[in-house]
Amino acid sequence: MKNLVLEKAKFIWNEYGMSITIFSVSRIIIYFVFILVSAHSFGEARVDRWDAQHYLSIAEKGYQFQGEYKNEGALIAFFPFYPIVIKVVHFVFRLSFINAALLISFFSGIGSAILLFKLVSKWKGKEVALTAVSLFSFYPFSIFLSVPYTESLFVFLVLLTLYFFQKRMLVSSIATVSLLCLTKITGGILGFIFVWQILWKTKSLIKTFFFSFCAGIPLFAFLYFQYMKYGTPFAFLVAQEKNWGHNFVFPWSGFIIFAKSTIYDTNLVGMRMPEFFMLLLMIGTLIFSFKKIPQNIWIFGVGILLLTLCNNFILGMGRYLMLILPFYFYWGWFLSNRSLARQLVLIISACWMVFNTILFSLSKYIF
Numbered sequence: 001m002k003n004l005v006l007e008k009a010k011f012i013w014n015e016y017g018m019s020i021t022i023f024s025v026s027r028i029i030i031y032f033v034f035i036l037v038s039a040h041s042f043g044e045a046r047v048d049r050w051d052a053q054h055y056l057s058i059a060e061k062g063y064q065f066q067g068e069y070k071n072e073g074a075l076i077a078f079f080p081f082y083p084i085v086i087k088v089v090h091f092v093f094r095l096s097f098i099n100a101a102l103l104i105s106f107f108s109g110i111g112s113a114i115l116l117f118k119l120v121s122k123w124k125g126k127e128v129a130l131t132a133v134s135l136f137s138f139y140p141f142s143i144f145l146s147v148p149y150t151e152s153l154f155v156f157l158v159l160l161t162l163y164f165f166q167k168r169m170l171v172s173s174i175a176t177v178s179l180l181c182l183t184k185i186t187g188g189i190l191g192f193i194f195v196w197q198i199l200w201k202t203k204s205l206i207k208t209f210f211f212s213f214c215a216g217i218p219l220f221a222f223l224y225f226q227y228m229k230y231g232t233p234f235a236f237l238v239a240q241e242k243n244w245g246h247n248f249v250f251p252w253s254g255f256i257i258f259a260k261s262t263i264y265d266t267n268l269v270g271m272r273m274p275e276f277f278m279l280l281l282m283i284g285t286l287i288f289s290f291k292k293i294p295q296n297i298w299i300f301g302v303g304i305l306l307l308t309l310c311n312n313f314i315l316g317m318g319r320y321l322m323l324i325l326p327f328y329f330y331w332g333w334f335l336s337n338r339s340l341a342r343q344l345v346l347i348i349s350a351c352w353m354v355f356n357t358i359l360f361s362l363s364k365y366i367f
Contacts, residue, residue, distance in 0.1 A: 016114045019133045023113040026137035027106060029350070030146050033357045048098055049363050052148035054078050056097050059086035065229055069242045076230060077239035080222060081182035082150045101148035108152040109145045113137060115159035116328060119166065123294060124333050131342060132332030140278070140352035141318035143360050151322060154183050158325070161190055162296060165197055173197070174215045181219040185236075186323065189303035191215065193296055247312045254309035255279075258317070274352075275317035282321050289330035301326035318356075 013020075034047065048056060054075050063080075064072035082104075089100035113133050121129035136142070144151040161176040177194045180187030194215060199208045223233035232238060240246040249257065258279070262272035286301055301324040308320045321327075335342040 016117060018130055019113045019117040020110055022130070022133050023109055023137045026142065026350075026353070027109065027146055029354065030143060030357050033354055034361050037358060037361045046361065046363070047102065047147045049147070049360055051078070052101070055083050055086065055148050055150070056101060058083035059090065059097050059101070063229065069235075069239045074239045074243040076226060076235045077243065079150070079183055079185065079236070081179055082153055085153065086148070098148060102146070105146055105148065105152040108156040112145075112152065112156045112159055115156070115163055116325075119159065119162060119294075119297075120329060120332055122166070123329070124336075128333045128336040131336045132328040134342075134346055135331055135335075135349070136328050138346055138350045138353055139322055140274075140349055141322050141356055142353055143357045144319050144322065147360070149319075150183055151319065154180070154187070155323065157183060157187075158190060158300070158323070161194070162300075162325075165193075165296060168201065170198070170201075170211065174211060177215045178218045181216065182222060186304055186307055186320075189300055189307060192303070193299055197296075244315070245313045248310055249312045251306045251309035254311055254314065257312055258309070258314055272317075275321075278318050278321050282324050282327060285324070285327050285330055289326045292333075293326055293329040297325050297329055 055078060057072065058075055058078060058080065061072070063076055065076070066073055069076075085104055086097055086101045089095060089104055090097050093100065093103075095103065113136065116136055117126075117129045117133050119129075120132045145155070146152070157176050157180045161173055161180060164173040164176060173194060177187070177191050180190055191212075195208060195212050198211050199205070202208060202211075226235040227233040229235075230238075237246075258272070259276065262276040265272065282301075282305060286298070286305065289298060289301075304320070304323045308314065308317070314320070331345075335345060
């Protein structure tokens, strides 16, 4: 038994060791920045900034509602699966809630690097896959893969679902799609792809409906919970509107609003300019990568972009754009045979990542 475990571990390291190393090095850099900021008295460097505090509060106290969508009553805006996992890890390993969250983020990131390598290497080979993993690990806003945010777990579940699609593992796909829909609202995008995959595979509307219904049961349960506790199944939307001013708009309207904010809002221009650059880069990526990368990946990327732009007030654009997987596939392929360009891009990206980590650690208004 011991030899079997050692052989399995050796195989994993031989196959995915470089991907694990690349991601781990990027995290070491981020943790070192936190330590450096604290050691030189620039301020109190904390990982539980902004939304992280809300996820930790839900994990510790659950959803609280006293009739108003204020303070703890506003936390229904945040989906439950990530706080549930934090609670489980906290209970099993006897860790503090924040350490449990950091552990989840780190190992979800490792898992994401491995799965990204598997998916890209099957598509274009190992060299392209390693470039894609490097772009993912040193993405300028990848600080959110190392703090108590949903991004790391969400990306892991997305890549795992796509891997299950690739392997035609139907039951496993149902499970991961269910969890995605309980992690972030954007998980529903993969839900639509899942429905299309089932219909294409089974050629049966009845089976498609049945499997889709099974995948949606946890989400329906969450909506029912909101109805019983808050009086509406869409309390999360009410909370987002009342506390963050989020309202639905068409994607083109969202783009125009964001562009105007970038130009005219002097309070947010420091945040908006680099994020607007990333937005244009992602739009260009989706245009250039059309019919050049796997269809599921491209459709998911388009869905993430459109859903992000369907908001009249977008705060944290760079974080949302990190979920556009075509970026890693297309540019991983494009840069793999261009050594100098690849090195330059990764250096710039890593420096930008460090800069954003400093800002986050000091709770500067940039996200």
